[in-house]
Amino acid sequence: MHLKLKGLFLFFFIYYHGFCQLKEATPPDYIKTINFKGNTPEVQLPVLKLGDQLTLEFDALNGNEDDFYYKIQHCNFDWTPSILAKTEYLDGFDNQRIRNYENSFNTLQIYSNYKLTIPNQFTTRLKKSGNYVIGIYNSYDELVFSRKFMIYEDKANVGLNIKRSMDIQYLEEKQRVEIIIVPKNIQLNNPIQTVKTLIVQNNNLHTAISNLKPQYTVGNQLIFKYDSQASFWGGNEYFYFENKDVRAASNGVQNIDLQDLYHGYLFTNIQRSNNPYTYNPDINGTYLITNVDGGDPSIESDYVWIHFSLKTNPEFDTSKSVFIYGNFNNYALNESNKMSFDSNRGIYTGAILLKQGFYNYKYVTLENDVLNEGSISGNFYQTENNYKVLVYYRDLGGRYDKIIGLGEASSINISN
Template identity: 65%
Template sequence: MKINLLLLTIFGLNLSFSYAQTQETPPPEYIKTIQFKGSTAENQLPIIPLGDPITIEFDALNGDEDDFYYKIKYYNRDWTPSVLIQTEYMDGFDNQRIREYENSFNTYQIFSHYRLTIPNDQTRGLKISGNYMLFIYNGDNELMFSQKFMIYEKLADVGIVLKRARDISNIEEKQRVELTVASNRIQFNNPTQTVNAVIIQNNNLKTAITDVKPQYVLGNQLVYKYDSETSFWAGNEYLFFENKDVRGANNNIQFIDLQDLYHNYLFTNQSRANQPYTYYPDINGNYVINNIDASDPSIEADYVWVHFSLLADENLKNKDIHVYGTFNNYAIEDLTRMTYDASKNIFTGSILLKQGFYNYKYVAVDSNGSIDENLISGNFWQTENNYKVLVYYRDLGARYDRIIGVNEGTSINISN
C-alpha cells in the first residue's frame, strides 16, 4: 500500500480523496458586509471570468483602523486542497497588507471600510480557472474570515432549461434543471470521468448539487436530462425590507426608533407553507447597500439594528429558528438565531445590518444541525429562482480542475 501511494504521488495523480472539504470561516461580529465585486456581479456568489479584476470589500466596526492581510489558496472542484504550488496559479505574492481603506462619514456607527483589488502591485493576477479561497488575517496572524470564489474560462457553451419535476409525489414542490454542454475548443475525453457539473440555486453553495455526470454523449455535446438528480425544492419568494432612508419607515418596516443607533422594527411575518402561492419580485436572497442621501454608500450608509419577528406555529416551537440570506453568506450562527416569546407567541431576533435593500427568509434548524429551508416558507413550483451552472473539466492526467463554462437561468418561465 505504501508503494502504491508513493507511485500515485510521483505521477501527480489526484489524492484529494484523502483530504476533507475545506469550509468557509465566518467573520467575528465586528466585521460586517463582506462583498465580492466583479465585472458582472455585486454581492452575489463570486463567479468571475479569468483575467477580470476582483474587488473584495468589508467593514470593521471596532473603529481601530486595524491592519488586515490576505492570502489566496487554490482548491479542487470538491473544495479539497489542491496539489498545485502557489506559482502555478498566482502571478506575484499574497500575504500582503490591505492598503486601501476609508473611515465612515456622517454615520452613527463608526467603521472602517476596507477594499482589496486584484490584480495589484503584489498580486499581479490569478493564472488559471477553478476554485479559490480568500483568507483575511489580522495583524496578529489570526484568521478573521475566509470566503470562496470561482474563476472561469469561456471554453464551453452551457444551455439551461428549467422544468417541473416528473415525480408526481412532488410535482407541485420541486423544480428540475436540464443541461447541455458543448464546446468547439475542447475535445471531451471520457466525459463521464473528466466533466462534472455543479448546479447552484440562488447563490447558495450550501444547497448546491455537485458531481453531476453527463447522462448522454452526442458527439461533443453532453446532455443532462435527469429527474431527481438535478431537482431542487422550489421554496418561495424571499421576504424583503428596505431602509435606504434610515429616518423613515419604508417597505415592510413598521416603525423606527433612534437610540445609540437607529432601530428598524419589521412587520411580524407568519408561516407561508400552507398559504396560496403569491408572486412578487425578489432578488433571490441577495442584498444591495444603499443610502438615499449618500454619494458613496460604502462609507456613508449607516448600520441599523433590524428587528425581525415571526408568528410561532406549533410545529416550530421545538426548533431553532434563524434569519437566512446572503447578508451573512447563508450562515447559521448565534447572531441569526431567534428567541421564542411565549407571552406574544412569536419568535424575535435582531441583526445589525448596513442600510439598503435586503431579501431574507426564516429557516428551521433541528437539534442535529440539519436545516429545513422551506418548512416555514413552503415549496411552490411557480417560485422564481435563479440557477447557476458551473462545468468543471480535468483532462486525463491533469492536476487541477478548470471551470470551462458558466451560465445561469431563471425559473420565471418554467415549463412542464
C-alpha cells in the same frame, strides 16, 4: 524509535491537514458586510471570468483601523487544496496588507471599510481557472474569515432548462435542472470521468448539487436529464425591506427608534407554508448597500439594528430552531441570526445589525442539523429562482480542475 514515531505522526498531520476540505471561516462579530463586487449591482456568488477584476469589500466595526492581510489558495473541485504551487496560479505575491481602507463618514456607528482589488501592485494576476479560497488574516497571522470564489474560462456553452419534477409526489414543490454542455474548440476526453458539474440555486453554495455526470452524448454535446438527482425545493419568494433612509420608515419597516444607534422594526411576517403561492418580485436572497443621500454607500451608509418578527401557525413546533436566512451573512446559521420565541406575544423575534440598503430574507428551521428552507415559507414550483451551473474539467493526467463554462437561467418560464 521515539523520533521515528514523531516523524511519522508529523507526516500524517501534514498530509491530513494539507488535503482536508477547506471550509469558509465565520467572521467575528466586529466584521460585517462581506461582499464581492462584480458586474451586477447586487451581491452575487463570486464567479469571475478568467482575467476579470476581483474586488472584496468588508467593514470592521471595532474602530481600531486594524491591519488585515490576504492569502489565496487554489482548490480542487471538492475544495481540497490543489497540488499547484502558488507561482503556477498567481502572478506576484499574496500575504500582503490591504492598503485601501477608509473610515466611515457621518455615521453613528464608527467603522473602517476595507477594499481589496486584484490585480493590484503585488498580486498582478490569477492565472488558472477553478475554485479559490481567500483568507483574511490579522497582524498576528490569525485567520479572521475566509470566502470561496470561482474563476471560469469560456471554453464551453452551458445551456439550462428549468423543469417541474417528474416525480408526482413533488410535482407542486420541486424544480429540476436539465443541462446541455457543448465544448468550444476543445476535446473533452472520457467525459464520464473528467467532467464534473456544480448546480447552484440562488447563489447559495450550501445547498448546491455537485458532481453529476453526463448521462449520454449526442455528437459533442453532453446531456444531463436527471430528475431527483438534479432537483431543488422550489421554496418561496423572499421577504424584503429597504432602509436607505434611517430616519423614516419605508418598505417593510413599520417604525424606527433612535437609541445609541437607529433601530428599525419590520412588520411581523407570517408563516406561508399552508398559503397558496403569490408572486412577489425579489432579488433571490441577495442585498444591495445604498443610502438615500446619494453619498458613497461604502462609507456613508450607517448600521441599523433590524428587528425581525415571525408569527407561525398554531400547530408549528416551537421547539425547532428558527433562523433569519439570506446572503447578508453568506447563508450561515449561527447565534447572530437565530430567533427566540416570545411566549407572551406568541411570535419569534430576532435582531441583526445590518448596513443600510435593500435586503432579501426568509425564515428557515434547523432540526437535528438538517436545514429545512420550506418549513415556514413553503415550497412551490412556481417560485422564481436563479440557477447557475459551473462545468469542471480535469483532462486525463491533469493536475487541477479547470472551470471551462458557466451557464445561468431563471425558473420564471418553468415548463413541464
